[in-house]
Amino acid sequence: MAIRVAWVLATPDYRLVHDALDYNRHAISLANGDGFALSYGRETAFRPPTYPIFLAGVYWVFGPSLEWARLANALVGTGIVALIGVIAHQVWGNRVALIAMALAAVYIPQILIGQSVMSEPLFTLCMLGAIAAALRGWVIPAGVLIGLAILGRSNALVLLAPLAWALWKGPRPALIMLLAATLTIAPWAVRNYVVFDAFVPVGTQFGSALAGTYNSEAMNDRENPASWRTLKRVDDYRPIFNQLRVTPEPVLEKRLREASLEYIKDHPGAPLKVAFWTTRRMLDLAGWDWAIHTAGTISAGKRAGAAGIICFWVFAVLAVIGAFTRRARDAPLWLWTVPVLMYLGVVFLVVETPRYRTAIDPFVIMLAALAISAVTAKRAQVP
Structure with a gap:
């Protein structure tokens, strides 16, 4: 906590950029009792609700202060460190748990995302909480927490499968967990049905995520191939985007999704190209300038972004070594499906580091x- 609070206090020039502007706008509107803010003059479900509601609670208590918003995320980041320790303790015991918490406390990419007004830390906290609950066999808390994670980022829907696997002692516990998750999501889905007269369980981002990546500009970009771009700069979907202000969001999302899938049908190699480049970006291996640029999307400076990249590379090398240890193989297989599914949930769309790697x-x-x-255990055994 001290590290994260110190980082916030040491960067008073923090500015809202990109998605953070939306989260802040919704939170202020909610804290004022006006519901979710409009988007382009119409109702929206583009931003899932968990983080805006959390941030609205902070603003309701302390006022709409960026410093308090960032301090709240510092608390969330501290919770992530704690839950990493809890899960490591449940699976491998005290020694690994203490080492994992020590590493997590100083892991720069988590510190950077934790100092921003972004949804990923809270999403990751809920996801890890659901995993810890599943390891304990706590069925309803696991369902509620994964429901909140889904309402933070809709790609968490795929995590229902490994959690059901973890709780499987016959169908009853898994079904109760699924019911708890469904009931957690239901109020937002009902709100969306009332607002849009359409079934929107979480959000309306998928179409724009597809369209921003699967287009001629992205695929023919020689400097940053297959990189997502705002639809304002995509000629392929201009006729759809020009109707933005007069088209309900679910209708717009459907049109963009259908047009993107048509593009993929015409260019069947496009998903493989996207997966190759997004994987490189996930590992911060697609060029130093790009990695620094995407760190800037969470208002991280160039030096901080560079430190985060180097820190990740060091941890990644250690992680590869750790993956070949006996204790890694002893962990429940379903546990390792979680990062794999989180990777698959973004690899065919878009990756910005460290943001989209937060759950991994x-x-x-x-x-x-x-x-x-x-390594330390082997050294301890040397006479």
Whole structure:
């Protein structure tokens, strides 16, 4: 907590950029009792609700202060460190848990995303909480927490499968978990049905995520191939985007999704190209300038962004070593499906680091802790 609070206090020039502007706008509107803010003059479900509501609670208590918003995310980041320790303790015991928490406390990419007004830290906290609950066999808390994670980022829907696997002692516990998750999501889905007269369980981002990546400009970009771009700059979908202000969001999302899928049909190699480049970007191996640029999307400066990249590379090397340890193989298989599914949830769309790696990084940290634990244990055995 001290590290994260110090970072916030040491960067008073923080400015809202990109998605953070939307989260802040919705939170202020909610804190004032006016509901979710309009988008382009019409109702919206583009931003899932968990983080805007959390931020609205902070603003309702302390006023609409960016410093308090960032301090609240510092608290969330501290919770992530704690839950990394809890999960490591449940699976591997005290030694690995203490090493994992020590590593997580100083892991720069998590500190950077934690100092921003972004949804990923709260999403990751809910996801890790659901995993810890599942490891304990706590069915309803696991369902509620994964429901909140889904309402933070809709790609968490895929995590219902490994959690059901973790709780499987016959169908009853898994079904109760699914019911708890469904009931957690239901109020937002009902709100969307009332507002749009359409079934929108979480959000309306998928169409724009597809369209921003699967277009001629992105695919023919020689400097940053297959990189997502705002639809304002995409000629392929101009006729759809020009109707933005007069088209309900679910209708717009459907049109963009259908047009993107048509593009993929005409260019069947496009998903593989996207997956190749997004994987490189996920590993910060697609060029130094691009990695620094995407760190800037969470208002991280160039030096901080560079430090985060180097820190990730060090941890990634340790994680690869840790993945080949016996204790990594001893962990429940379903646990390792979580980072794999989180990777698959973005690899065919768009990746910005460290943002979109936030839900994967805890597993990198735990594997790194296994590597250090294995090395120190061997040294302890040397006479």
